[in-house]
Amino acid sequence: MxxxxxxxxxxxxxxxxxxxxxxxxxxxxxxxxxxxxxxxxxxxxxxxxxxxxxxxxxxxxxxxxxxxxxxxxxxxxxxxxxxxxxxxxxxxxxxxxxxxxxxxxxxxxxxxxxxxxxxWPFSQGEIDGGPDRFVDAAFQHGPGLAFSSRLRRRDYLDRAAAGGFPEAIRRTSRRRAAFFDSYLATLIERDVLQLATIERHSELIKLLSLLAGRISGLYVPAAIAKQSGLPRTTLIRYVELLAAVFLIKLIPAWSPGSTGRAIGTPKLAFVDSGIASSLIGQDSARLGEPGGASGPVLENFVAMEIARQLTWNDVRARQFHFRTKDKVEVDVVLETPDGRLIGIEVKAGTAVRSEDLSGLRALERLAGDRFVAGYILYTGQQTLPFGPRIRALPIEALWRSAP
CATH class of the missing domain: 3.40.50.300 (P-loop containing nucleotide triphosphate hydrolases)
Known part of the structure; x- marks a missing residue:
């Protein structure tokens, strides 16, 4: 500033x-x-x-x-x-x-x-006093980036469920839910109504809960409109309003250019993972249970931490996701103006399986020499190599890494 x-x-x-x-x-x-x-x-x-x-x-x-x-x-x-x-x-x-x-x-x-x-809401580095320079470090060190962590899976779920609003972080889990409820009600009653006339406010709250259930999924207006009962044009207008008041963010798809197998559908994200967790009614304990939403919520958490860093890191890059028609995907793709790429896959588990590498390897083949490195950010505690340019790193590396 x-x-x-x-x-x-x-x-x-x-x-x-x-x-x-x-x-x-x-x-x-x-x-x-x-x-x-x-x-x-x-x-x-x-x-x-x-x-x-x-x-x-x-x-x-x-x-x-x-x-x-x-x-x-x-x-x-x-x-x-x-x-x-x-x-x-x-x-x-x-x-x-x-x-x-x-x-x-x-x-x-x-x-x-x-x-x-x-x-934005606080990043994890701002909360913990970390350097918050993962994007710069990734492009500078590539596959040479390494990090070890003492954090465990539950620690990451606690952070994702708390989010980054200063008032929410200070509260207990039970009181945090009250803050999120009040925040959303005020936001819709004040900010959304300043942007447009909404006849039935309850529709927006219901839509938000529906979108939270699709967190980290593809944004397909026709499917969401059918599920919500809203006309497609109304659905698109409401989503634009929710993005305008910094509740949600649409992450565009990355394409290799003229060829063709990548799809151009954006991915849906919530600016704050704590709000999303509250909307689906899952605290950190519930997120971690079988059938909980730990995977999509942690993916959203990581994607938004990266989005925050892109506003202050030295490397200029744009954020995308990648998905082919065969459903091979990479959660986050960062591309610099000169075409260099970083791929990031997020896993809620503490182990990395061979199938977890398929998206990064597909992106590496498409990008060729432009592919700097691929990272699997997971809830394990050590750095693991998976080929010359792919590494698994603890999620904490996001806010502890520095160039």
Missing amino acids: EEAWEDTRVVLVNGARQVGKSTLTRLVVAGRDPEPVLRLLDDPAVLRSAQTDPGSFVEHDGLLVVDEIQLAPELLSSIKLEVDLDPRPGRYLLTGSSRLLALRDLPDALPGRMESVEL
């Missing part, structure tokens, strides 16, 4: 509710000279002022901080005019709890004038 201020007129800190956007913003601007002006749109009087006279509201010589900008998107036109007249960097710092481009009445997204910084 500090780097963005050096050369960008408007910086937007965007992310889910309760992840610390306002707290981080206050910490970052504290002690700046001249003192920034902070305006909280959650205050009804401040919001009325912004809506009544947006031009006067955004006039300020120094840094103006506007919290929850999605409550008054009309301010963006006035901000655009201000920064066009005075293009100095670091003029405005905005925070928001929904993706601004999802606002249907958005007058202008400030192209070329605004940089967005997404703030």
Whole structure:
């Protein structure tokens, strides 16, 4: 964020509710000279002022901080005019709890004038004080990356069920469920209704539970619409809204290019694995039982830890999944702009079987020399080699590795 201020007129800190956007913003601007002006749109009087006279509201010589900008998107036109007249960097710092481009009445997204910084629920490295540099380490060390861990399967399930919201982490398992219930109810009643008119709110809660049951699965709108009883167009609209308020994320499919066996269907993920676990009614103990959802929940947990790291690691990469028509798959594929690939398969078990390697080996054949390394992240405790470029690593390597 500090780097963005050096050369960008408007910086937007965007992310889910309760992840610390306002707290981080206050910490970052504290002690700046001249003192920034902070305006909280959650205050009804401040919001009325912004809506009544947006031009006067955004006039300020120094840094103006506007919290929850999605409550008054009309301010963006006035901000655009201000920064066009005075293009100095670091003029405005905005925070928001929904993706601004999802606002249907958005007058202008400030192209070329605004940089967005997404703030996620805490990563495991932020919780534990780890380096959180697995992506950088994987591309730098390739199959030479090694790690040993003392964590066991139940430890990982505990982490996945807790998620990364600061308030949820502080609570006991029973009290955490109450937080998630309240969080979802507030999110739908406030943020979703700010983006669109929803006649029957209960449909969204039911849909969320249905989507949680399909966590880490393919996103096939026709099948989900049939199961939910919603029209396909309504289903797609609801999913877009849930993504706009940082509840779910669609991970695109990776394709080798012109050939053909890969399918292009995205995969469904929840931004926070704790919310997903709560929606399916499984705490860490239930996840670990026979018939529990440990596999898909841990896959989601790993995929979202990687998604968080991609916002701060030095290596620029995009996140995909890979699946062929023959159902050979890799849970996470990372691709750099120059075409280098990392493949990651997630396993909830403490042992690695030969069939667990099929997806990574298929990806290695397709990618050829572009394939840097493949990793099986599992709940075991040691690094194991499975060929020149494939290794099994404990899941903890995600937040303990450094380049």
